[in-house]
Amino acid sequence: MIMANGQEVRQTITQAELLQQAIQRLEAAGVPDARRNAEWILCEVLGCSRAQLYAYPERPVDAARQAHVAALLTRRLRREPLQYVLGYVEFLGLRLEVGPGVLVPRPETEWLTEQVLQEMPAAPAQRVLDVGTGSGCIALAIKHHRPDAEVWACDISLDALTIAQRNARRLRLNVHWVVADVLATSFPESVPGSFDLIVSNPPYLAWHEADELPPEVRDYEPPIALYAGEDPLRFYRALARHGHVLLKQGGRLACEVHAHYGSDVVRLFERSGYEKVRLEHDLAGNPRLVWAWKLS
Numbered sequence: 001m002i003m004a005n006g007q008e009v010r011q012t013i014t015q016a017e018l019l020q021q022a023i024q025r026l027e028a029a030g031v032p033d034a035r036r037n038a039e040w041i042l043c044e045v046l047g048c049s050r051a052q053l054y055a056y057p058e059r060p061v062d063a064a065r066q067a068h069v070a071a072l073l074t075r076r077l078r079r080e081p082l083q084y085v086l087g088y089v090e091f092l093g094l095r096l097e098v099g100p101g102v103l104v105p106r107p108e109t110e111w112l113t114e115q116v117l118q119e120m121p122a123a124p125a126q127r128v129l130d131v132g133t134g135s136g137c138i139a140l141a142i143k144h145h146r147p148d149a150e151v152w153a154c155d156i157s158l159d160a161l162t163i164a165q166r167n168a169r170r171l172r173l174n175v176h177w178v179v180a181d182v183l184a185t186s187f188p189e190s191v192p193g194s195f196d197l198i199v200s201n202p203p204y205l206a207w208h209e210a211d212e213l214p215p216e217v218r219d220y221e222p223p224i225a226l227y228a229g230e231d232p233l234r235f236y237r238a239l240a241r242h243g244h245v246l247l248k249q250g251g252r253l254a255c256e257v258h259a260h261y262g263s264d265v266v267r268l269f270e271r272s273g274y275e276k277v278r279l280e281h282d283l284a285g286n287p288r289l290v291w292a293w294k295l296s
Ligand SMILES: C[S@@+](CC[C@H](N)C(=O)[O-])C[C@H]1O[C@@H](n2cnc3c(N)ncnc32)[C@H](O)[C@@H]1O
Pocket: 103, 104, 105, 106, 109, 131, 132, 133, 134, 135, 136, 137, 138, 154, 155, 156, 157, 160, 180, 181, 182, 183, 201, 202, 203, 204, 224, 225, 226
């Protein structure tokens, strides 16, 4: 009998027993969605699909794999996000590396990227800028689904850009990565301008919202990716200002918004001279995406 992270590792245990143990430990610690979490961790370590996990309940799990499961489980029990524990997330058909230093891409952002892809004209080839790219999820998904597009992506965080670039290399997607502070007065000169589309999921939480966040978000994801600070519209003001310089005539902005501030962002863009400003609701019915055109 071996001890791994305080957990007993028996020489022989079946997949079904290991799964049950994992579910019980996660449930006892109050981790939401315990079964799904346990399934993901076991499938990752055993190198099998969810169907195979249940199809072969009697299959024995060796001590090394038991110890690996125990190690990942310990991290998840401390409420580290499941995607950090696994080291990746699926985003619009792409497997992206994620980990400390980068926001875990959300389903809402996947939905937003789908809307953007649907609205992108087939021709001419589009020039796109993703502001606050994080793992690179939006930029990489656009480049993957529209290889003809010229895609640029920026972030203030070097940690994020390092992960985004690793994702790009692994997926063999050619995106231009730039370190830039969107709150600065101007963008680096290397960013060319004349964009057809600027897309952004900027930080949009207020400080006081930290108390309502689950520990996975509050204690692990980078604060720079989450909080806008005192002024929840700060990043949208900056995007509106830069859009006038970086977008071509007839270009547009597509921004993810906090469900509480959709109408405020619409007003902000209208007052900043954008036209055809429109708010879209996500699959949960929450205001989520604001479009704004630079027509004049
Ligand atoms: C909400 S996260 C979005 C990440 C990614 N686009 C996604 O949807 O998963 C916001 C991103 O903006 C970046 N960011 C924060 N402040 C910034 C700034 N002043 N200039 C540029 N990027 C910034 C953060 O590092 C983070 O990667």
